[in-house]
Amino acid sequence: xxxxxxxxxxxxxxxxxxxxxxxxxxxxxxxxxxxxxxxxxxxxxxxxxxxxxxxxxxxxxxxxxxxxxxxxxxxxxxxxxxxxxxxxxxxxxxxxxxxxxxxxxxxxxxxxxxxxxxxxxxxxxxxxxxxxxxxxxxxxxxxxxxxxxxxxxxxxxxxxxxxxxxxxxxxxxxxxxxxxxxxxxxxxxxxxxxxxxx
Numbered sequence: 001x002x003x004x005x006x007x008x009x010x011x012x013x014x015x016x017x018x019x020x021x022x023x024x025x026x027x028x029x030x031x032x033x034x035x036x037x038x039x040x041x042x043x044x045x046x047x048x049x050x051x052x053x054x055x056x057x058x059x060x061x062x063x064x065x066x067x068x069x070x071x072x073x074x075x076x077x078x079x080x081x082x083x084x085x086x087x088x089x090x091x092x093x094x095x096x097x098x099x100x101x102x103x104x105x106x107x108x109x110x111x112x113x114x115x116x117x118x119x120x121x122x123x124x125x126x127x128x129x130x131x132x133x134x135x136x137x138x139x140x141x142x143x144x145x146x147x148x149x150x151x152x153x154x155x156x157x158x159x160x161x162x163x164x165x166x167x168x169x170x171x172x173x174x175x176x177x178x179x180x181x182x183x184x185x186x187x188x189x190x191x192x193x194x195x196x197x198x
Contacts, residue, residue: 068119135182
């Protein structure tokens with residue numbers, strides 16, 4: 001089954017391809033000339049839906065778009081939908097992490113560091129939203145970055161039940177327990193009936 005992922009993030013495309021497995025031919029926007037979609041939504045679901053629906057008007061097959069991010073309880077749920085641009089629109093992963101750890105340290109070094117990664121995937125075809133699928137993984141924020149794998153906030157997030165950060169876990173483990181993995185499994189379970197619709 002052909003799926004277009006509405007992203008130019010190679011890390012995200014590779015992760016989705018690995019999780020879905022060989023039954024899906026996954027491509028992304030790097031191989032298509034499609035205009036950028038402004039993420040103006042106030043929630044992960046709104047942003048994912050905006051991207052999937054808009055891109056599906058340019059592409060004849062099924063389009064998936066995800067919006068995901070980190071919610072830190074001590075920061076009132078921030079960075080949330082602003083996770084990728086927390087330290088600015090052109091900020092690097094390292095800059096985003098530094099800003100987040102600095103914000104936590106200013107609140108209280110020993111403050112409750114509970115957090116979660118949330119991912120919402122939207123599926124669309126020909127400008128129509130076919131469904132949304134959410135995955136959440138709970139965990140805590142470290143005091144400093146650890147691990148060399150992953151991307152984004154992976155080096156400072158320890159999922160519940162583990163001692164390593166996402167960046168310290170093998171890809172096959174992360175791809176089994178992550179927020180994106182949970183959302184993608186729900187997507188995959190619903191692809192067959194959705195494909196035959198309309």
